[in-house]
Amino acid sequence: MSGSVVDNTVSSGNSSVAIPTDISGQILDIDEDDDLEVFSKDTTLSDGSSLNASMQTSSASMINQYKFEEEEEDADTKDIFVTVDNPESHVTAIETYITYRVETKTTRSEFDSSEFEVRRRYQDFLWLKGRLEEAHPTLIVHPLPEKFVMKGMVERFNEDFIETRRSALHKFLNKIAEHPIFSSSEDFKIFLTAGSGELTSHKKQGPGFLSRMGETVKAVAAAVRGVRGRPQEFTDMQEYAEAFSQKISSIDKVTQRIVREQKEYLEELKECGPTYALWSQSEEELAEPLKNVAGCVDKCCKETEEQVKHLNDHLIPVLHEYVLCADTLKAVLRRRDNIQADFEVKTEALATKKADRDADSKVLSLAWDSLVGRSPEEVKQQKQQKLKGEIKEMRDELDKVEDRLEWANNALKSDWTRWQKGMRTDLRSAFNDTAERNVSYYEKCLAVWESFLQSQRTDAEGNGNVDFS
Amino acid sequence: MREREMQSRGTDMPTQERKLLLKKMEISVAEAEKRTGKNAVNMQETYTVYLIETRPVDAASEGTNPVPDSLWRRYSEFELLRNYLLVTYPFLVVPPLPEKRAEFVWHKLSADNMDPDFVERRRVGLENFLLRVASHPDLSSDKIFYSFLTEENGWKETVFETGFQAKADSRLKALNATFRVKNPDKRFAEMKHYGDELQSVISQLLRVRARAADRLYGVYKVHGNYGRVFSEWSAIEKEMGDGLQSAGHHMDAYAASVDDILEEEEHYADQLKEYLFYADALRAVCRKHELTQYELEMAAQDLTSKKQQREELATGTIRTFSLKGVTSKLFGQETPEQREAKLKMLETQIEEGEELVKERNAECEEFVKSAWVDIERFKEQKDHDLREALISYAIMQISMCKKGIQVWNNAKECFSKM
Numbered sequence: 052m053s054g055s056v057v058d059n060t061v062s063s064g065n066s067s068v069a070i071p072t073d074i075s076g077q078i079l080d081i082d083e084d085d086d087l088e089v090f091s092k093d094t095t096l097s098d099g100s101s102l103n104a105s106m107q108t109s110s111a112s113m114i115n116q117y118k119f120e121e122e123e124e125d126a127d128t129k130d131i132f133v134t135v136d137n138p139e140s141h142v143t144a145i146e147t148y149i150t151y152r153v154e155t156k157t158t159r160s161e162f163d164s165s166e167f168e169v170r171r172r173y174q175d176f177l178w179l180k181g182r183l184e185e186a187h188p189t190l191i192v193h194p195l196p197e198k199f200v201m202k203g204m205v206e207r208f209n210e211d212f213i214e215t216r217r218s219a220l221h222k223f224l225n226k227i228a229e230h231p232i233f234s235s236s237e238d239f240k241i242f243l244t245a246g247s248g249e250l251t252s253h254k255k256q257g258p259g260f261l262s263r264m265g266e267t268v269k270a271v272a273a274a275v276r277g278v279r280g281r282p283q284e285f286t287d288m289q290e291y292a293e294a295f296s297q298k299i300s301s302i303d304k305v306t307q308r309i310v311r312e313q314k315e316y317l318e319e320l321k322e323c324g325p326t327y328a329l330w331s332q333s334e335e336e337l338a339e340p341l342k343n344v345a346g347c348v349d350k351c352c353k354e355t356e357e358q359v360k361h362l363n364d365h366l367i368p369v370l371h372e373y374v375l376c377a378d379t380l381k382a383v384l385r386r387r388d389n390i391q392a393d394f395e396v397k398t399e400a401l402a403t404k405k406a407d408r409d410a411d412s413k414v415l416s417l418a419w420d421s422l423v424g425r426s427p428e429e430v431k432q433q434k435q436q437k438l439k440g441e442i443k444e445m446r447d448e449l450d451k452v453e454d455r456l457e458w459a460n461n462a463l464k465s466d467w468t469r470w471q472k473g474m475r476t477d478l479r480s481a482f483n484d485t486a487e488r489n490v491s492y493y494e495k496c497l498a499v500w501e502s503f504l505q506s507q508r509t510d511a512e513g514n515g516n517v518d519f520s
Numbered sequence: 521m522r523e524r525e526m527q528s529r530g531t532d533m534p535t536q537e538r539k540l541l542l543k544k545m546e547i548s549v550a551e552a553e554k555r556t557g558k559n560a561v562n563m564q565e566t567y568t569v570y571l572i573e574t575r576p577v578d579a580a581s582e583g584t585n586p587v588p589d590s591l592w593r594r595y596s597e598f599e600l601l602r603n604y605l606l607v608t609y610p611f612l613v614v615p616p617l618p619e620k621r622a623e624f625v626w627h628k629l630s631a632d633n634m635d636p637d638f639v640e641r642r643r644v645g646l647e648n649f650l651l652r653v654a655s656h657p658d659l660s661s662d663k664i665f666y667s668f669l670t671e672e673n674g675w676k677e678t679v680f681e682t683g684f685q686a687k688a689d690s691r692l693k694a695l696n697a698t699f700r701v702k703n704p705d706k707r708f709a710e711m712k713h714y715g716d717e718l719q720s721v722i723s724q725l726l727r728v729r730a731r732a733a734d735r736l737y738g739v740y741k742v743h744g745n746y747g748r749v750f751s752e753w754s755a756i757e758k759e760m761g762d763g764l765q766s767a768g769h770h771m772d773a774y775a776a777s778v779d780d781i782l783e784e785e786e787h788y789a790d791q792l793k794e795y796l797f798y799a800d801a802l803r804a805v806c807r808k809h810e811l812t813q814y815e816l817e818m819a820a821q822d823l824t825s826k827k828q829q830r831e832e833l834a835t836g837t838i839r840t841f842s843l844k845g846v847t848s849k850l851f852g853q854e855t856p857e858q859r860e861a862k863l864k865m866l867e868t869q870i871e872e873g874e875e876l877v878k879e880r881n882a883e884c885e886e887f888v889k890s891a892w893v894d895i896e897r898f899k900e901q902k903d904h905d906l907r908e909a910l911i912s913y914a915i916m917q918i919s920m921c922k923k924g925i926q927v928w929n930n931a932k933e934c935f936s937k938m
Contacts, residue, residue: 291756298753305745312742316735322728330721333714336903340910347914475760479938482767486932493924500917507911 131157131228133243135221138213139170148172151217153224155243161235167244173198175242176220178254182238183227188386189463190233191470193226194375195219215368222372226473232462278388279395285460288467289384296377303370306362313359317352324348343503350499358492362485369481373474380470383463390459394452401445408438541660546575547669549647550590552639568639569594570646574669591672595620598646601668604679605659607688610808611891612659613898615652616797618645624726624789626734626782641790648794657897695807699814705888711895712806718799722792729789733782744775763938770931777927781920788916791909795902802898805891812887816880823873830866833859 137152155167176195183192196219227233241253324345331341541547551571559565575588598617605614622638632638650669653659664682667675750768754761 294756295753298749298756301749302746302753305742305749308742308745309739312735312738316732316739319728319732319735323725323732326721326725326728330718330725333717333721334903337906340907344910344913347917351917475938479760479763479935482935482938483932486928486935489928490925490932493921493928497918497921497925500914500921503914504911504918507907507914 129229130159131155131234133221133224133228135217135224138217149213151220153243161240162244164244169244169246171242173216173220175250176223179227179238179242180223183233183236186236186238187232187462189383189390189459190230190466191376191379191383192233193223194372194379195223197375215364219368219372230469232466276392276396278392281388281391282460284464285384285387288380288463292377292380292384296374296381299370299373299377303367303374306367306370310359310362310367313355313362317355317359320348320352320355324352340507343506347499347503351496354492354495354499358488361488365488366481366485369477373478376470376474387459387463390452390456394449394456397445397449397452401442401449404438404442404445408435408442540657541654541666544577545654545669546573546577546588547647547650547654548573549643549650552643553592554634555594566634567594568634568642570643572650572669589670591670593668595642595646597668597676598649600676600679601665602649603688604664604682604684605653605662606804607684607691608662608664608682609658610691611805611887612656612894613798613801613805614659615649615656616794616801617649618642618790619793619797624723624730624793626730626737641786645790645794658894691808691811694811699811701810701814702817703813705809705813707892708806708809708888712803712810715799715803715806719796719803722796722799726789726792726796729785733785737778737782740775740778742775743771747772747775760938763934763936767931767934767938770927770934774924774927774931777923781916781923784916784919788909788913791905791912795906798898798902802895805895809887809891812880812884816877816884819873819876819880823870823877826866826870826873830863830870833863833866 132155134154135151136154138149139152140147140149150170150172153167153169153171155162157165157167173195177198180192180195183190196216227236227239233239238253241250245253327341327345327348331338331345334341549570550573553569553571554566555569556564556566569592571590571592573588573590575586595617602614602617605612618641621633622635653665659665664675664679667678671678747768750764750771754764754768757764
């Protein structure tokens with residue numbers, strides 16, 4: 052494979068797939084029973100023939116699951132279940148790290164068995180994410196929890212941190228499993244099933260460092276130049292991504308602030324109960340109601356503590372995920388832009404070359420070649436031949452890039468819609484849960500104070516005092 | 521509500537019912553106004569005056585509804601009245617005035633005396649003070665109190681004419697001096713201790729409450745930011761827009777609701793404050809009792825020593841140390857005439873001393889009797905009032921919870937439509 056175009060990382064075997072030149076109009080319906088092959092970005096076929104010719108006759112099966120919109124999360128049709136749990140710490144001479152149990156239950160035929168259990172560490176998740184992003188630069192990969200906690204390494208092994216991370220990793224894998232394209236990734240399969248030795252050796256495969264470097268250099272060059280003719284819809288997406296990023300970050304910050312204020316409120320409230328209790332010790336008649344109030348305040352404290360914990364454990368992680376998602380959106384759009392920039396550069400280069408060919412070859416070259424002892428006609432012929440060859444190469448290259456661009460655009464558009472749906476579901480559910488939890492919090496506190504009133508009522512009636520108006 | 525309360529409590533003491541001014545007269549502090557004028561050192565000052573309205577109870581019940589009598593008083597005049605009552609009835613737990621300066625304030629409330637909220641709460645406190653005095657079995661029949669309510673001009677002069685100021689000054693001096701009672705009355709010592717504890721614990725409670733109120737305010741107000749951001753976010757979303765927007769409104773409502781909640785809590789704080797100051801009044805009674813007892817002990821001690829001197833002079837033995845005794849030992853005894861004169865003087869002093877002791881003893885007994893009756897009355901009132909306060913606190917909390925439930929249920933509905 053040449054290092055110039057390819058950026059997929061599918062391991063040996065299932066690499067060759069054909070791509071129709073015009074994807075935008077065609078959405079192929081695939082029955083779930085069909086053998087779904089991973090749709091790689093490899094636009095060169097193993098036999099090296101050009102794209103157009105091999106369009107209809109790919110040796111490998113082809114899929115094109117672009118019907119993202121209809122992809123509902125049906126429990127009935129879900130055929131793979133992934134769980135991340137059971138963190139364990141491992142101590143070696145050089146480092147300490149945590150591994151998580153990853154359990155897979157599936158009925159998919161491409162899996163050798165129906166149940167798998169492996170242990171994975173954070174690095175492995177990072178690797179998987181990297182592979183998926185490389186294979187599908189314009190698809191939206193759900194973010195991983197962050198590498199380090201700001202406060203310092205010591206926090207890495209804090210119970211809460213581990214639990215938060217575990218939960219995020221679980222979500223990550225499930226998002227992958229739900230994704231029509233990602234879930235059929237070979238890397239994903241290996242991640243779920245391979246023993247640690249097998250995984251390590253698999254990780255070593257894939258495009259070498261140099262080819263990846265080559266890609267990066269080109270990417271930077273394209274990025275620096277910038278894209279010129281970006282379609283409006285992608286500009287719209289860009290604007291949305293910017294705005295969404297701002298809003299979700301704000302909400303994240305507001306929520307964190309609420310948690311902080313609640314915690315400080317809790318600190319003060321914790322002193323109220325004991326003060327009432329202290330007071331009750333100096334009183335006779337009032338001792339009972341004061342003790343009662345002390346108890347009520349303490350109970351409300353507990354409820355407040357629970358409520359804060361819920362915010363911390365449920366709403367904040369989700370918001371955080373989507374802050375990271377916003378960055379992913381921007382990155383995906385950037386990568387799409389880079390592909391388009393690359394296409395534009397190559398288009399220009401081809402045009403320039405063609406202009407060269409059509410222009411008269413003039414003085415300089417003739418002068419030089421006469422020095423070398425060749426006839427002007429010969430030189431001219433040689434030149435024309437050379438140019439013709441170059442142009443053909445460039446056109447082939449350009450066609451590849453054009454297809455790649457079209458591919459990227461369509462993939463992005465579909466995945467964008469899919470992502471938005473997912474975002475809506477996730478955030479709706481998170482806010483809904485929070486609101487519900489808050490209602491429950493107030494209901495519990497209400498019950499506490501009503502029982503106090505009740506006790507005072509029965510007391511009053513017992514003592515003969517009246518007037519509760 | 522307070523008036524009715526007081527009146528109903530009055531029915532617990534049927535014999536004193538007739539005495540209660542409140543039974544005859546409706547009293548209220550209806551308004552507050554700012555005035556400017558020249559003060560004692562001829563400088564311009566701004567102060568607040570309060571309108572006291574009174575109306576005979578019968579007239580109102582007859583349905584004629586006459587215009588109430590009214591006059592204006594400022595805070596310093598209330599203070600004067602109270603000081604007069606303190607001096608004149610040292611054995612009574614005199615109802616306290618609302619605080620002079622705003623204390624235990626949480627950040628949103630102003631500590632400024634001119635702040636309208638503070639003035640309003642003070643108005644209520646002053647009315648409360650008058651009602652308390654008017655429903656007290658002893659204080660309500662005081663003439664100075666009555667003229668405070670009814671005679672705008674010349675009241676100050678009337679008060680000073682009673683000469684209470686002199687008594688006040690000497691009392692104050694004595695109270696501020698350190699003295700030790702030989703046989704402290706156990707009951708009063710316990711009461712004083714209780715007063716100390718009550719003051720300490722209510723102060724603590726008020727402090728903690730103020731800090732918690734501050735924090736709670738923060739929690740609610742930050743939710744207002746949700747409102748703003750949700751609204752902005754809804755602008756870029758299609759399907760989610762409506763749900764977000766309306767949820768945002770509810771977040772704004774939630775943030776706004778804390779103002780009412782905390783205002784209600786201020787009333788509860790005021791009720792606690794009243795008893796904080798009552799604790800002080802209670803301690804004052806105990807302290808005055810101590811003084812009374814001390815003075816009795818001093819008089820008794822003095823009498824004893826005089827009697828002893830007489831005995832020595834009469835028998836010739838010197839038991840008590842005196843300079844005269846030493847000098848006479850050194851320089852010779854006195855002449856019989858001198859001794860005779862001395863004895864006579866001592867007799868007179870002893871007679872006077874015995875009178876004094878009798879007087880002071882009676883004073884003390886009277887004090888103890890009256891004080892203890894009032895302390896019992898105070899205890900009952902305190903237990904009743906504070907229990908009511910706790911109940912109203914619970915009712916406030918319930919109301920706050922109900923509001924919370926409503927807002928978050930509404931928000932939940934909006935979220936589910938997102």
